Amino acid sequence: MSDWIRGHPHSPGSSDLGVLQLAWLGDAVWELHQRLRHCRQPGRSDDLHRAVVAEVRADAQAIALQRLEPWLEDEEKALVRRGRNRAGRGPRSADAATYGQATGFETMVGWLFLHNPDxxxxxLDQLESTGQPSKQRFETP
Known part of the structure; x- marks a missing residue:
């Protein structure tokens, strides 16, 4: 399902993006990935929308990150830390730890999308093989 990412060329000039810009981009990439996953399913658009929203919420992103941690390389872990440290408090609907993990995940996704789409x-294939984030629970460290 993540084949669309592999064809994305390296983006010149992307190295000067800040952490929050990478997180913003990563959020969009993650949402597009979820939309592509769900668009193959039958159903009304509002049902598909709700399914995607469940996957792009901060708690689902934090769970996705938690599931990927054993496979992350040191550089990816550093990106997650940078994003988590820049996250701020976040919205009232998410606690600060969950929001920080989600921002770290988005930062890593944004950077990888630009610099290492493979x-x-x-x-993302690893996540697909281990189940959907929204069906699990985030464990606060």
Whole structure:
């Protein structure tokens, strides 16, 4: 399902993006990935929308990150830390730890999308093989 990412060329000039810009981009990439996953399912658009929203919420992103942690390389872990440290408090609907983990996940996804789309596709494939994030529970460290 992540084959669309593998064809994405390296983006010149992307190295000067800040952490929050990478997180913003990563959020969009993650949402597009979820939309592509769900668009193959039958159903009304509002049902598909609700399914995607469940996957792009901060708690689902934090769970996705938690499931990927054993496979992350040191550089990817550093990106997650940078994003988590820049996250701020977040919305009232998410606690600060969950929001920080989600921002770290988005930062890593954004950076990988620009710099190493094959690696991003590998990680997304790993998530596919282990189930959907919204069906699990985030464990606060």
């Amino acid at each position: 690696r991003l596709a590998q990680l």
